[in-house]
Structure formats: structure tokens, C-alpha cells
Amino acid sequence: MSEPNGRQSDYGARGWNLIYRELAAFSKGAVLSVISIEFATVLVPLLILWEVLPRTGVVPPTLVPTPSSVIVTFWQMLVEHGLVYHLCRSLTVFFSGFFIAFVTAFPIGVLMGWNMFFRKHSLPLFQILAPVPPPAWVPITIVALGVGLPMQVFLVFLGAFYPILFNTYQGVKDTDPRYLASARVFGASEFTLIRHVYIWHALGSVIMGTKIGIAIGLVMLIISEMYGGRTGIGFLLVESKEYFNIDRMVVCMVILGFIGWFLIEIMKYIELKLAVWRIGR
Amino acid sequence: MIEARRISKFFSIINDDGTAGGITAVLSVSLRIEDGRFVSLLGPTGCGKSTFLEILAGLQAPSDGEVVIDGQRVLEPLPSTRQEMEDYRRRYRFLSPIANSLFRDRPKHDIAMIFQDYAVFPWMTTLQNVLFCIKLRGVPKADRDLMARKYLHLVGLSGSEHKYPSQLSGGMRQRLALARALSVEPKIILMDEPFAAVDAHTREGLQEDLLQLWERTGKTIVLVTHDVDEAAYLSDEIVVFSPLPGTVRNRIEVDVPRPRRRTHPALRTIRERIQSIYRYDSDQMAECII
Numbered sequence: 001m002s003e004p005n006g007r008q009s010d011y012g013a014r015g016w017n018l019i020y021r022e023l024a025a026f027s028k029g030a031v032l033s034v035i036s037i038e039f040a041t042v043l044v045p046l047l048i049l050w051e052v053l054p055r056t057g058v059v060p061p062t063l064v065p066t067p068s069s070v071i072v073t074f075w076q077m078l079v080e081h082g083l084v085y086h087l088c089r090s091l092t093v094f095f096s097g098f099f100i101a102f103v104t105a106f107p108i109g110v111l112m113g114w115n116m117f118f119r120k121h122s123l124p125l126f127q128i129l130a131p132v133p134p135p136a137w138v139p140i141t142i143v144a145l146g147v148g149l150p151m152q153v154f155l156v157f158l159g160a161f162y163p164i165l166f167n168t169y170q171g172v173k174d175t176d177p178r179y180l181a182s183a184r185v186f187g188a189s190e191f192t193l194i195r196h197v198y199i200w201h202a203l204g205s206v207i208m209g210t211k212i213g214i215a216i217g218l219v220m221l222i223i224s225e226m227y228g229g230r231t232g233i234g235f236l237l238v239e240s241k242e243y244f245n246i247d248r249m250v251v252c253m254v255i256l257g258f259i260g261w262f263l264i265e266i267m268k269y270i271e272l273k274l275a276v277w278r279i280g281r
Numbered sequence: 282m283i284e285a286r287r288i289s290k291f292f293s294i295i296n297d298d299g300t301a302g303g304i305t306a307v308l309s310v311s312l313r314i315e316d317g318r319f320v321s322l323l324g325p326t327g328c329g330k331s332t333f334l335e336i337l338a339g340l341q342a343p344s345d346g347e348v349v350i351d352g353q354r355v356l357e358p359l360p361s362t363r364q365e366m367e368d369y370r371r372r373y374r375f376l377s378p379i380a381n382s383l384f385r386d387r388p389k390h391d392i393a394m395i396f397q398d399y400a401v402f403p404w405m406t407t408l409q410n411v412l413f414c415i416k417l418r419g420v421p422k423a424d425r426d427l428m429a430r431k432y433l434h435l436v437g438l439s440g441s442e443h444k445y446p447s448q449l450s451g452g453m454r455q456r457l458a459l460a461r462a463l464s465v466e467p468k469i470i471l472m473d474e475p476f477a478a479v480d481a482h483t484r485e486g487l488q489e490d491l492l493q494l495w496e497r498t499g500k501t502i503v504l505v506t507h508d509v510d511e512a513a514y515l516s517d518e519i520v521v522f523s524p525l526p527g528t529v530r531n532r533i534e535v536d537v538p539r540p541r542r543r544t545h546p547a548l549r550t551i552r553e554r555i556q557s558i559y560r561y562d563s564d565q566m567a568e569c570i571i
Contacts, residue, residue: 189381
């Protein structure tokens with residue numbers, strides 16, 4: 001009995017059934033990470049306080065919108081102002097930038113961690129470039145790429161690139177030499193070492209780097225949309241500032257928080273799926 | 282046959298006061314190990330015997346001398362002059378000399394090694410660990426699964442094929458390392474203090490298993506240990522290392538017929554002989570210091 005057959009008979013799931021099952025497991029894990037009785041005892045009073053304080057006039061209602069008005073505004077934006085369009089646009093920019101960052105940073109990080117030759121030739125470059133705060137790249141990017149999609153994608157890419165690169169590099173470089181020696185004695189080629197030893201040993205820090213990359217990528221997304229373009233959540237934020245529409249600002253902020261939380265949950269799920277072996281520890 | 286000719290290994294270190302210094306870990310060790318023998322390298326901890334074993338395995342290059350396994354040199358010694366050093370650097374600037382090759386899985390020698398702290402891959406299940414090693418030897422895919430299960434059964438791990446090493450006990454992890462080493466069916470197995478990290482009871486069980494496997498398969502086994510009892514009980518020949526720098530202090534043939542009893546009088550004599558060697562050494566050293 002080979003391994004894949006064993007798997008299938010174990011779980012009895014394939015195709016849509018499998019996808020449905022995985023989605024259910026994911027959403028259960030994600031929702032459960034936020035909703036618990038302990039947290040509800042904190043969240044519910046906070047929400048009530050948020051609703052009551054502006055209504056009773058303790059804080060000025062013009063500056064602090066109540067949750068109920070935020071929900072109403074959210075619905076309005078959804079129906080009248082094309083919130084879905086802006087959201088899709090933002091997500092497209094974010095995922096393009098993040099994807100490009102990952103497919104470049106991960107291999108470069110692995111190569112730098114694996115081989116002294118690569119490390120000596122490329123690491124100093126990244127060490128010089130990385131301390132430049134990503135927002136500092138905004139003016140020159142606007143000059144070079146103009147305002148629009150390429151510039152936004154590039155800025156997201158810049159934000160996500162270095163955390164993924166350096167964490168991958170560190171993880172691969174710190175691979176325990178015992179594992180390498182034991183694979184080498186059995187005759188593993190360098191490519192096999194990378195595929196079966198280095199990457200797995202670095203998995204934890206790669207995922208850590210990806211999480212940081214997501215966070216900084218979101219920051220760069222908002223900054224890039226604020227400075228250039230007429231689409232996206234960042235643009236909505238700036239626009240609502242112009243009209244002094246605090247309800248909308250809060251809606252945008254809540255949406256951004258939700259996106260960040262959701263992406264981190266996805267990373268947690270990927271970690272759970274890939275690093276089964278860590279659970280027993 | 283393993284033949285080590287005048288192996289020396291120097292390390293450069295930086296002292297506490299910031300000056301550069303050197304350590305001689307192994308000094309001019311020559312050794313010949315015939316096929317099918319069970320040889321122990323015995324010495325106090327930190328006497329360079331593990332370094333010597335890694336040089337045998339080709340995981341470190343010796344500073345001087347060479348290791349020949351079945352007529353084939355393992356690793357070239359490190360360069361000694363500046364000119365040679367530059368050549369060496371140029372030749373190996375891309376891949377280090379201990380690397381096998383870039384894409385092709387091919388062991389340099391027909392050896393397997395077991396490490397002190399197991400070094401089984403925690404991200405693979407028991408079965409995957411063994412399969413990985415078999416695959417590196419180029420065994421056709423159809424036979425791999427059967428072979429892996431056979432050797433897992435041999436060391437008594439059948440039933441834990443789908444467990445991860447973190448779910449196994451220390452003794453079972455050591456068995457897994459043993460299964461991994463046996464599964465590639467090497468002629469030579471090198472062991473670096475394999476039973477140091479398990480409790481005394483488990484250790485005796487593992488020793489019995491190891492002896493049985495050795496007698497059944499007839500492999501050459503080189504065992505590094507600091508345990509006098511273990512060396513005397515298991516091996517055909519004991520090579521006693523002196524404390525740093527590691528040199529061959531003495532070689533003792535163990536002519537006790539197998540199967541042996543742990544309490545055999547001849548074994549006790551050998552133990553006492555080795556202990557008296559150590560006592561003499563430490564007395565001498567104490568006198569030097571005074």
C-alpha cells in the first residue's frame with residue numbers, strides 16, 4: 001500500500017469534497033482564534049462603550065462615529081460608492097506585489113543561505129538597500145513609474161521583499177550542520193539538500209518572514225494608494241479626509257484590519273498544513 | 282578496508298584574550314580496519330575521536346594525511362602553503378569539497394554514519410526518513426517501500442511508520458537512525474557515540490540488537506565511545522585514544538569468543554587494563570602540572 005492511497009482511504013475525501021473540508025477547517029480555526037468567551041467579555045463592553053459614549057455626548061459625536069453609524073455607512077459605500085471595486089483593486093495590487101516579492105525573495109534567500117559564493121556576492125547589496133525605509137521609495141517611484149498600477153505594485157513588492165528575503169536567508173543559513181552531514185554521508189547532492197533539508201529546516205522562519213512581509217506590504221499598499229491613483233482603499237481614506245467624513249475613514253480602517261487578520265490566518269493555516277511535524281513538540 | 286595514514290587535524294581558534302591559537306585535535310593517527318571487523322575508538326570526551334570519525338566519513342578534510350577506503354581516497358588534505366591554499370580556494374570557491382555534486386545523488390563511499398544525537402530529520406515521518414536515504418542510493422522506486430519496511434521491522438519499529446521523530450522516545454529515535462544506516466546496505470557503518478543519550482537499560486538492549494545485526498550482516502563497524510564497558514563488550518579490537526591531542530595510545534585485541542557474557546573475566550581484565558592506562562595518564566599529567 002503506497003502512501004497516497006493510504007491517505008485517501010484515511011480521509012475519504014478528494015476533489016470538491018476535499019476543498020470543502022479544508023475550507024471548513026480553515027474557517028473554523030480562523031473564527032475560533034477571535035471568538036471565545038474570554039474575549040467576548042472584553043469585546044462586548046468595548047463595543048457598548050463605543051456606542052454609548054458618543055451618544056451621551058461624553059466624546060464629541062462629530063469626531064467619533066458610533067458602531068451603528070459605521071455599519072450604515074459601510075452598507076452605503078457598498079451599494080453607492082463601489083466599495084467592492086476599490087477593494088478588488090487594492091487586493092489585486094497587493095497580491096501582485098506580494099507574489100512577485102515572494103517568488104524573487106525566497107529563491108534568492110535560499111541561494112544566499114546555501115552557498116558562500118552567492119552570499120558574498122549579493123548579501124552586501126541587500127544589506128545596503130534594506131535599511132532604506134520603504135516609504136522613502138515613494139517619490140522616486142512616482143517619478144520613474146508614474147502614477148498607477150505599476151508604481152503601486154512596485155511599492156508593495158519593496159515592502160514585502162526584504163522581510164521574506166532576510167528571514168529565508170537566516171533560516172537556511174542556520175540549518176543544523178548535523179542534518180546536512182547526515183544527508184551528505186548518504187550521498188545527497190546539493191540540490192537534494194536544498195529541497196529536502198534546507199527548506200524544511202527554514203520553514204518556520206520563512207513563514208515568519210512572510211507574515212512580516214504581509215504587514216509591511218499592507219502599509220506600502222495604503223501609502224501607494226494615498227499618493228498615487230484614484231482607486232483603492234487608501235484612496236478612499238484620503239478622499240473621506242477631504243470631505244471630513246469620519247464614518248468612511250473608520251469603515252476603511254476596519255476593512256484593512258480585517259484583510260490583515262485574514263491574511264495572517266491564511267499563513268497560520270499554511271504553517272499548520274506544512275509543518276505537521278512541529279505539532280508534537 | 283579502511284586505511285588511515287598519519288591523519289592530523291589542527292583547528293585555529295581565538296583565545297579568551299583575543300590572541301590566535303591552535304588546537305591539535307588529532308595527531309598522526311594511522312589505523313587499518315579490515316572488512317567485517319567491529320572496532321571501537323575509545324577515549325575520554327573531547328579527545329578528537331569524533332573528529333577522526335568525521336574525517337573517516339569525509340565530512341571534514343584532514344590537515345595532513347589521507348584516508349583510503351577500498352583503495353579510494355576520501356578527501357584531499359587541506360593545503361599547507363599559501364600558494365596551495367590559494368589554488369584550493371579557487372578550485373572550491375563555488376562548492377565546498379565535502380559536497381557530493383550539484384544535482385546527482387551519489388555517495389562517495391559505501392558508508393553510513395550514525396550520529397550522537399541521532400540527526401534523523403524531524404520533518405519526515407519514520408518511513409519517509411528511511412525512504413529518503415534509500416532513494417539517495419538510487420534504488421528503483423518499486424523496491425523502496427518494501428526495503429524500508431523490512432529494515433524498520435528489523436530494528437523493531439514497525440507500527441510507528443507514520444510517526445514523526447518528535448513523537449518517538451530517545452531509544453526509538455536511535456533505532457530509527459540505525460534502520461536508516463542499515464537500509465542503504467553499506468559495507469561500513471560509522472557510529473559516533475550512538476548510545477550516549479539513552480538510559481542504561483535501553484543502551485544494553487540496543488547493544489544486543491546491534492551485535493545481532495552485525496553478526497547477521499557481517500558489516501564493518503567503527504564505533505566511537507567513551508564507555509569502557511561498551512567498547513570491551515562489543516568490539517573485536519579497541520583503539521584507545523589519549524586525551525588531547527588525540528593519538529593512538531594503545532590497541533587492544535579482544536579475543537573473547539562470541540556470544541559474550543558481560544561479566545566474562547577476560548573482559549574485566551581488559552577493562553582494568555584500560556582504566557590503568559587512563560590512571561597512569563592522569564597521574565603523569567598531574568605531575569607535569571605540579
